[in-house]
Structure formats: structure tokens, C-alpha cells
Amino acid sequence: MASATPIDGLRHADELEEAHREVPDRPWGRIALTALVLTLALMAGWEALWRHEGYQAGDIKNTKAAWAEQRRRAVGDATVLIGTSRNLFDVNLDVWQRVTGVRPIQLSLEGTSPRFLLADLAADPKFHGLVISDVTSGLFFTQFAGHSETPLAYYQHETPSQRIGRYLSVWPEKFLAYIDDQTRPKDLWGRLPLPTRPGQSPYVDAYKVGVSEADRNSRMWDVQAHDLAYRNREIAVWGVLLRPPPGAPPPDAAKVIAEVAANVAKIRARGGDVVFVMHPSGGWVAQEELKGFPRAKFWDPLLAQTHAGGVRYDDYPQLQGFRFPELSHIDPDDARTYTARLAPLVEAEAARTKVRSSP
Numbered sequence: 001m002a003s004a005t006p007i008d009g010l011r012h013a014d015e016l017e018e019a020h021r022e023v024p025d026r027p028w029g030r031i032a033l034t035a036l037v038l039t040l041a042l043m044a045g046w047e048a049l050w051r052h053e054g055y056q057a058g059d060i061k062n063t064k065a066a067w068a069e070q071r072r073r074a075v076g077d078a079t080v081l082i083g084t085s086r087n088l089f090d091v092n093l094d095v096w097q098r099v100t101g102v103r104p105i106q107l108s109l110e111g112t113s114p115r116f117l118l119a120d121l122a123a124d125p126k127f128h129g130l131v132i133s134d135v136t137s138g139l140f141f142t143q144f145a146g147h148s149e150t151p152l153a154y155y156q157h158e159t160p161s162q163r164i165g166r167y168l169s170v171w172p173e174k175f176l177a178y179i180d181d182q183t184r185p186k187d188l189w190g191r192l193p194l195p196t197r198p199g200q201s202p203y204v205d206a207y208k209v210g211v212s213e214a215d216r217n218s219r220m221w222d223v224q225a226h227d228l229a230y231r232n233r234e235i236a237v238w239g240v241l242l243r244p245p246p247g248a249p250p251p252d253a254a255k256v257i258a259e260v261a262a263n264v265a266k267i268r269a270r271g272g273d274v275v276f277v278m279h280p281s282g283g284w285v286a287q288e289e290l291k292g293f294p295r296a297k298f299w300d301p302l303l304a305q306t307h308a309g310g311v312r313y314d315d316y317p318q319l320q321g322f323r324f325p326e327l328s329h330i331d332p333d334d335a336r337t338y339t340a341r342l343a344p345l346v347e348a349e350a351a352r353t354k355v356r357s358s359p
Contacts, residue, residue, distance in 0.1 A: 046178050131272065
């Protein structure tokens with residue numbers, strides 16, 4: 001049997017000392033109370049700062065988990081909204097439900113062509129409802145995917161712990177305004193107007209545009225609608241983002257429409273239907289869209305070859321004359337009126353095609 005070494009003796013002494021170490025005599029209760037008060041005071045100050053900046057409690061972060069939660073609901077004869085931020089911010093779910101009796105499922109994504117999701121719904125045998133797809137031409141008829149694959153992959157591979165995390169995260173967001181992606185120091189630093197080095201591209205990203213509820217019922221953020229300096233910055237961002245990248249091939253309308261028509265046919269084969277909607281925009285944004293994507297080459301062939309219903313804003317006087325604070329989206333107050341006028345037109349187009357299954 002090996003004899004004990006001096007090192008073993010030191011270890012034993014340390015263990016005995018730790019076992020009998022006394023807690024220092026300190027006013028631990030007051031220390032804990034002071035730490036709690038300081039923490040709450042700092043949180044209150046941080047909350048007050050962001051509320052002063054226009055952020056608000058109840059704005060639920062529009063995350064991949066939030067999108068996946070709504071995608072799981074898109075089954076049966078559900079009415080589903082797909083598309084870009086125009087379908088997301090210009091269509092009010094509360095008003096749509098009041099007018100039609102049906103609350104759509106909101107699956108639209110900012111800055112993203114809806115074609116990937118049309119294909120996903122077409123391949124889903126559990127879905128046989130009505131798809132309302134917006135047609136923002138610069139996204140719909142191009143290969144620009146935005147962040148489309150990210151939420152779809154998240155939905156397909158979401159883990160139980162991620163689902164639980166989504167439910168737990170919503171609760172504090174209902175009461176605290178500072179829980180927002182745009183209040184993170186990393187994002188704040190990225191938006192500082194710092195000079196760029198020679199050959200470096202400037203940082204370009206859309207600022208906060210909208211606010212959302214738990215089911216992704218969204219509208220334009222009030223600051224975006226009423227703060228002139230803020231929305232002018234956003235308009236400048238659109239000027240960069242809406243330009244096609246150098247060397248980008250021209251849109252292949254025939255190829256895109258053939259792809260879309262195949263997916264529409266799959267949905268119809270199961271008793272569902274698709275209605276396309278072109279929302280209005282304002283100023284130079286509207287002019288560029290009309291010039292770059294003429295109706296006769298894009299919109300009309302889309303409806304003709306898919307045999308789908310379509311609602312285009314410039315065909316209906318009641319869908320015109322709204323305010324566009326940053327030229328691309330409808331003012332949040334006007335969006336309620338716009339939705340009330342749009343919903344019956346979409347319903348009428350769906351009924352006209354006579355392919356959607358009866359409820």
C-alpha cells in the first residue's frame with residue numbers, strides 16, 4: 001500500500017479547511033436588496049429610454065420561431081397570406097376577420113419572394129385552402145430569396161426546446177418595450193454613420209419598419225409613419241436595396257410563371273386555390289416598379305397562365321389614394337381601411353374561379 005505523500009497531506013488539509021470555512025459576517029439581506037433595487041432601477045431606466053424612442057410593450061418579435069408556429073397552422077382549408085412586407089404590414093388580420101369571418105394565417109416575410117412558400121404549400125398534402133400571394137414585382141419575378149430558406153428550414157427542424165423557448169419569450173415581450181432586436185448594442189453599433197474605408201461598401205439594412213402581435217398580425221411602426229427624419233433614412237435604404245446588383249440577369253418572366261403555374265395546379269388539384277394581389281406603393285418606388293415590370297409582360301401572363309384570380313390596385317379606385325410614409329408601405333391607419341376594401345375583392349376572385357372547395 002503506497003504511503004501518503006506531503007501533497008496528499010496538503011490536499012487533506014485544504015478539504016478540512018473548506019469543510020469548516022465560515023461565511024463572513026456581512027449584512028447579506030441588505031446586500032441582496034440593494035442589488036435587486038439597482039437591477040430594477042437600471043431596467044426601468046433602460047425601459048423608459050426605449051419607450052421614449054417609440055418602442056412599445058406588446059410588440060412581439062417576428063422571429064423564425066414565430067413564423068414556424070404559424071406555418072404549423074397552415075393546414076386544411078386555412079386562408080394563408082404569403083408574400084413580402086406589403087402583405088405583412090398592409091393587411092390587418094383583425095379587419096380581415098371582421099369583414100370575411102375568417103382570420104388568415106400570416107406567413108409573409110420582409111424582402112422575400114413568396115415563391116418558395118407557394119412551392120412548400122403545394123407539396124404539403126395537408127393543405128387545401130386559399131393562398132393569397134402578394135406580387136411585389138421586384139421580388140416575385142426575380143431570384144432574390146431574402147431570408148426565405150432560413151424560417152422554412154427552422155420550421156422543418158425545430159426542436160421541442162426551441163418551441164418551449166418561443167412560448168417563454170413571448171411573455172416578457174408583452175410587458176417590456178426594450179426587448180427588441182433593434183435595441184441590441186450590436187445592432188446599434190452597426191447603424192452608426194461611420195466613414196467607410198476605400199473600397200468598403202457602406203452598411204445597408206432596413207430599419208425597424210413594423211410591430212407585430214403573437215400571431216404575426218403586423219402594421220407599420222408609428223415612428224416610421226410619423227417621424228420624417230426616420231422615414232427619410234428608410235427611403236434612402238430602399239434606393240439601395242431596390243437597385244438590381246451589378247451583372248444581375250434580367251427577370252425571366254416565362255420561367256417564373258411556369259414554375260408558379262405548376263404549384264398553383266398542385267394546390268387546385270387538392271381543392272384549394274390561389275389569388276394574387278398587387279398592393280399599391282407611392283412616389284418613385286411605384287414609378288420604378290411599373291416601369292421595370294410592365295403589366296403586359298408580367299402581371300397579365302401570370303394570371304392567364306395560372307388561371308388564378310388577381311386583384312391589382314390600379315384596377316380598383318377604392319384601392320388607391322392611400323398614404324405611403326416611406327413610399328413602400330401603407331400608413332398604419334390607412335391599412336385598416338385598405339384591408340376592409342381589399343378583402344371582399346379577394347373573396348370575389350376566389351369565388352369567381354370556382355375551384356376552391358366549399359367550406
